[in-house]
Amino acid sequence: MTLNIGVLAIQGDVTENFLSVMASLSELGIDGAVSQVKTAEQISKLDGLIIPGGESTMIGQMSLVNGALKTIKEKIESGMPVFGICAGMILLSKNSKDRIVGDVEQPLLDLLDVKIERNSFGRQKDSFEAEISLDPIGISSFNGVFIRAPSVSDVGKEVQILAKFEEKIVSVKQGNIIATSFHPELTRDTSLHKSFVQMVKDSKS
Amino acid sequence: MIPLSGDIPNSKGEIKEVNEMTSISRGTSTLKRGFAHMLKNGVVMDVTTVEQALIAEEAGAVSVMVLDKLPSDVRKAGGVARTASIRIIQEIMDNVTIPVMAKCRIGHVYEANVLAETNVDMIDESEVLTPADEYHHIWKWDYTTPFVNGARSLGEALRRVEEGAAMIRTKGEPGTGNVAEAITHIKKVNDELRSIKSIYDSGDKQDLVKMARELKVSYSLVEETAKIGRLPVVNFAAGGIATPADAAYLMSLGCDGIFVGSGIFKAEDAKERARAVVLATTFWEEPDKVKEAQKMIDERQSILGLDVKDLELKMQERGGTV
Numbered sequence: 001m002t003l004n005i006g007v008l009a010i011q012g013d014v015t016e017n018f019l020s021v022m023a024s025l026s027e028l029g030i031d032g033a034v035s036q037v038k039t040a041e042q043i044s045k046l047d048g049l050i051i052p053g054g055e056s057t058m059i060g061q062m063s064l065v066n067g068a069l070k071t072i073k074e075k076i077e078s079g080m081p082v083f084g085i086c087a088g089m090i091l092l093s094k095n096s097k098d099r100i101v102g103d104v105e106q107p108l109l110d111l112l113d114v115k116i117e118r119n120s121f122g123r124q125k126d127s128f129e130a131e132i133s134l135d136p137i138g139i140s141s142f143n144g145v146f147i148r149a150p151s152v153s154d155v156g157k158e159v160q161i162l163a164k165f166e167e168k169i170v171s172v173k174q175g176n177i178i179a180t181s182f183h184p185e186l187t188r189d190t191s192l193h194k195s196f197v198q199m200v201k202d203s204k205s
Numbered sequence: 206m207i208p209l210s211g212d213i214p215n216s217k218g219e220i221k222e223v224n225e226m227t228s229i230s231r232g233t234s235t236l237k238r239g240f241a242h243m244l245k246n247g248v249v250m251d252v253t254t255v256e257q258a259l260i261a262e263e264a265g266a267v268s269v270m271v272l273d274k275l276p277s278d279v280r281k282a283g284g285v286a287r288t289a290s291i292r293i294i295q296e297i298m299d300n301v302t303i304p305v306m307a308k309c310r311i312g313h314v315y316e317a318n319v320l321a322e323t324n325v326d327m328i329d330e331s332e333v334l335t336p337a338d339e340y341h342h343i344w345k346w347d348y349t350t351p352f353v354n355g356a357r358s359l360g361e362a363l364r365r366v367e368e369g370a371a372m373i374r375t376k377g378e379p380g381t382g383n384v385a386e387a388i389t390h391i392k393k394v395n396d397e398l399r400s401i402k403s404i405y406d407s408g409d410k411q412d413l414v415k416m417a418r419e420l421k422v423s424y425s426l427v428e429e430t431a432k433i434g435r436l437p438v439v440n441f442a443a444g445g446i447a448t449p450a451d452a453a454y455l456m457s458l459g460c461d462g463i464f465v466g467s468g469i470f471k472a473e474d475a476k477e478r479a480r481a482v483v484l485a486t487t488f489w490e491e492p493d494k495v496k497e498a499q500k501m502i503d504e505r506q507s508i509l510g511l512d513v514k515d516l517e518l519k520m521q522e523r524g525g526t527v
């Protein structure tokens with residue numbers, strides 16, 4: 001049985017995630033294919049989806065326009081594992097606010113029971129790399145690349161906190177949803193992508 | 206993993222903060238180039254006011270570029286074009302959630318310092334403004350803030366990367382509403398990339414050294430670029446883009462995204478056009494969607510445009526030879 005993993009290819013760093021999944025599949029020796037997906041039809045055939053980094057407002061609006069957003073929501077509700085990175089984490093959330101601008105009207109998937117603070121660590125000059133640990137999923141050390149990153153300011157009962165940095169929550173898991181505010185696809189370390197691929201595999205068996 | 210070809214470790218712009226619990230780095234190549242990677246497949250729009258910035262954000266722009274005047278007005282006004290008012294840049298930063306960029310003059314170190322202090326997300330060392338130094342570009346490794354530079358050829362692009370640019374835009378002719386130059390230059394860069402890649406693949410080191418001399422850039426950067434067969438940083442198209450079809454065509458030539466200058470806010474249907482250009486950039490592979498986007502605009506409201514042959518001032522030539 002071949003796993004069919006997709007990277008949402010509306011906008012952002014799609015190729016980087018594509019390559020990280022390719023590497024993960026081969027390192028794990030799992031039979032699977034990875035594709036860049038845009039349309040509802042392509043998304044409906046997936047076993048797992050990555051929503052990459054980019055501009056969340058733009059990705060939300062454009063996937064609303066072509067009907068992809070609705071299909072993504074239905075698929076996740078029916079159990080498809082999803083990995084949201086930075087913008088992807090914002091899109092999965094129920095509630096998002098900008099640190100400076102405040103309330104923003106933007107389409108959200110309204111699934112991950114968290115409150116997001118956008119641009120939580122400041123502007124680009126404040127972007128940083130730091131060592132993170134995600135002990136609950138067995139990753140003790142990971143180079144977190146935070147680019148104008150959001151953080152989680154409030155979590156619901158079902159949400160497990162995977163990582164914090166300086167008291168701010170930067171990675172969470174809720175059932176079939178995993179999210180990080182940093183960018184594992186910009187590093188050589190595939191351990192987070194591998195952990196997601198494993199999640200997709202487990203959901204199929 | 207993103208390509209880090211030409212990276213200078215421990216450059217001045219890289220800041221390490223170490224305390225008891227954590228050690229963090231800012232201004233690394235991964236962070237600066239990574240920022241540009243987050244803009245891919247998006248449209249960056251030139252704006253001069255908060256109102257325009259809000260229209261751009263709502264239309265789905267991934268970033269706005271703040272100028273004092275739109276390029277076509279810079280062309281008309283003549284005189285010296287400088288960086289925009291800090292007050293307006295700040296006001297825009299306080300009102301949109303997307304990243305904010307601003308332009309400084311080529312070689313003007315202190316305009317760049319002022320923009321970096323203002324905390325803009327990216328600085329464009331731009332030929333649209335009057336160059337302050339005909340012989341030197343800014344040494345961009347000294348900054349924690351990432352830079353984007355224009356280029357008309359592979360050599361120009363790699364020289365800018367060597368100086369620390371985290372992103373390139375292939376130059377068209379700004380403020381003309383004429384996409385011809387942008388098309389010519391992206392094709393030229395693509396041809397040159399193909400050519401160095403084939404030399405690399407053939408294993409002819411001597412020829413690659415010769416290429417490095419011609420391109421006036423270090424051998425190691427040429428070798429690494431030849432190996433991956435593309436620019437090591439994100440490359441957007443810019444200059445003269447006026448319609449959704451212009452944007453989609455440039456995407457099809459392998460650009461990572463689009464800068465639109467005068468094309469949107471010099472048109473009379475700015476709001477619809479902004480949205481239409483974003484749609485065409487996002488869905489450039491789907492002809493029916495590009496048609497729908499093109500249908501949203503009215504050609505009678507497009508910027509009139511200029512024939513590049515008749516221009517007295519060619520902004521694209523600024524800073525190109527060094």
